[in-house]
Every structure is written in C-alpha cells, then in structure tokens.
C-alpha cells in the first residue's frame with residue numbers, strides 16, 4: 001500500500017507516559033506513582049465541574065449542541081469578544097490542525113522556534129509544508145523578524161509561554177514581532193499557559209482583545225492546563241470572524257462531547273479553583289528553583305506550570321528519566337527535542353517531595 005508521501009517525514013508524537021504503563025512495567029502500586037510529565041493540574045478538576053459531569057452522564061445518548069452556543073457565550077463574556085470570533089476544538093491541538101489544513105499547501109513554509117510545541121511541526125508536515133526554525137531554542141524577537149523577512153512563511157507560531165522550555169516573551173516583545181508581519185501571514189499566538197505567565201507578571205498578559213486588533217492573528221487557549229480538564233479535550237481559537245469562518249470548514253460536526261462542553265462551561269465559573277491552582281503553583285515552583293541552585297543544576301526561568309532542568313554535560317537526561325521512572329516518578333525527558341534536559345510539571349507539595357527524594361540519590365555531591 002502506498003501512503004501519502006508527506007507521512008515519510010513525520011515521527012509519531014511521544015506523549016507523556018501514562019500511570020498505567022509504570023504500574024504494568026515496574027509493578028508499582030498505582031497510588032505510589034507520581035505523574036509530573038504532562039503539565040496537568042495537580043489539584044485535579046474543580047469539584048463543581050466533577051459534579052456537572054456526573055449530572056450530565058444521563059444525557060450521553062444525545063448529540064451535543066454543535067453550535068456550542070453556551071460555551072462560546074461564556075468565553076465571549078470572559079474575553080469581551082464576539083462569539084463569531086471563537087472556534088472550539090478538541091483541545092487547542094485540534095484548532096492547530098484546522099489552521100494548518102485550511103492555510104497550507106505542499107511546500108508552503110511555516111516558522112517556529114528551534115525548540116517548541118511538537119505538534120506545530122506534525123500538523124504542518126501532514127499537509128506537506130516545510131518547517132523553518134529560528135536558531136535559538138528560546139523565542140528571540142530579532143530572530144523571528146529576520147527569519148520572517150527571509151522566508152516569508154505562511155504561518156508564524158509563537159508559543160507564549162513556550163512548551164517544553166518555559167521561556168516567555170513579554171507582551172511588548174510579542175507585538176514587536178507581530179507588527180513586522182504582513183497580513184498574508186497568519187500569526188498563531190499559542191497561550192496554553194497564559195494563566196501562569198500573567199499570574200507571575202502583568203508584563204506577560206496577552207488577551208484576545210489585544211490580538212483581535214490585527215486581521216492576521218489567532219489567539220489559542222485551552223482548558224487542559226490551569227483549568228484542570230486535560231482529559232476532556234477542550235480548547236479554542238479567537239480571531240477575526242473572517243478567519244474563524246474559513247478554518248471552521250475543517251471542523252467535523254460534534255467535535256466536542258456533551259460532557260466536555262458541560263465541563264468547560266462550568267470550569268469558567270470556578271474562579272476559586274483557578275486561584276488556588278495558581279497560588280499552589282507559585283509556591284511550589286520556588287522549591288524547584290532552590291533545589292536546582294543547591295544541586296548546581298541550570299534551569300530556565302519558567303512562566304508555565306512546569307520547569308525545565310538543563311543537565312549540561314554533568315548528567316544524562318535519559319538515564320535520569322529512566323531511573324526516576326523505576327521509582328514511579330514520571331517526568332519528561334527532552335532528548336527527543338535534541339536537548340539534554342528534563343521537564344517536570346510542578347505538582348502538589350507531596351508529589352514534589354517524592355520527586356526531590358527520588359532524584360537526590362542520582363545527583364553527584
């Protein structure tokens with residue numbers, strides 16, 4: 001069988017390892033496994049959301065509201081935008097897929113940072129587009145501007161803040177890049193961790209109101225991280241209605257389940273849960289910074305719910321990740337991104353204790 005040639009160039013996305021795998025492979029009690037690999041909310045999901053989920057279980061036989069009226073209204077209110085300017089995806093991942101399928105043809109070019117969210121590349125390659133990367137592994141304004149001018153890409157991906165590194169451009173820097181880009185290039189501003197960045201400093205707060213001033217920018221947000229709904233698969237894109245109308249042509253009907261819609265709508269009301277999540281995170285990430293300093297590990301100042309430890313030549317990220325895994329601590333090895341680094345999602349105090357306990361014996365004194 002001959003498959004589409006664009007597939008030859010695509011490597012399968014390596015997702016964070018599930019708890020079940022560690023239980024199966026190392027026979028560890030599931031309650032002892034600590035998963036700090038996928039940037040999920042360690043507090044789980046807001047109790048009000050769990051309640052709505054069980055209430056909606058009796059409606060499983062009904063198709064969801066394909067217009068997603070209520071969720072769009074709630075998001076429109078939250079961001080002071082028009083519901084026509086919103087598209088909902090099964091995770092913001094699916095919105096990324098709609099974007100590349102509606103804009104890119106074979107041999108078009110897209111621009112992104114050297115190390116960034118892996119799915120930008122996958123969705124672009126699926127439609128035969130070429131990938132251009134800036135030289136630095138963090139986002140640099142001058143590099144984006146130079147590379148944009150040189151390659152005139154169809155899409156520029158800005159991951160604000162950047163996964164899997166944790167770096168973040170300020171609002172001012174992001175718009176410095178956007179201001180140099182012509183309106184026939186779409187700028188994707190992926191704000192999956194915006195809640196964490198703006199909690200840390202207001203200089204990093206970007207809203208859809210800001211990006212809607214431009215006719216060639218789309219803002220992406222997700223319920224998977226700060227809102228604690230990774231398993232529900234709900235994300236969104238916000239842009240001028242002319243853009244939304246076009247990319248919506250790629251959306252399959254009923255792409256969001258009725259349970260997921262109900263959960264997302266309720267999650268937007270759970271202000272206290274969001275506040276608690278951000279507060280816990282800001283208290284706990286300091287422990288990771290201190291641990292790194294004490295142990296001579298270099299880390300990237302993080303604007304996300306994870307921290308990246310750069311292991312330089314002292315340690316090997318694959319060895320460290322495997323040794324932690326055997327102790328039931330799942331973190332992310334960044335070797336597949338070409339980095340000798342590990343990415344750890346900030347957990348609860350107890351989960352973080354487990355991480356420090358497990359890694360300490362692996363470090364030289």
Ligand SMILES: *Cc1c(COP(=O)(O)O)cnc(C)c1O
Nearest residue numbers: 091092093117163192222224235
């Ligand atoms: C997690 C993440 C997403 C999207 O996740 P979904 O669960 O598909 O909404 C998008 N971009 C970045 C950078 C992410 O880390």
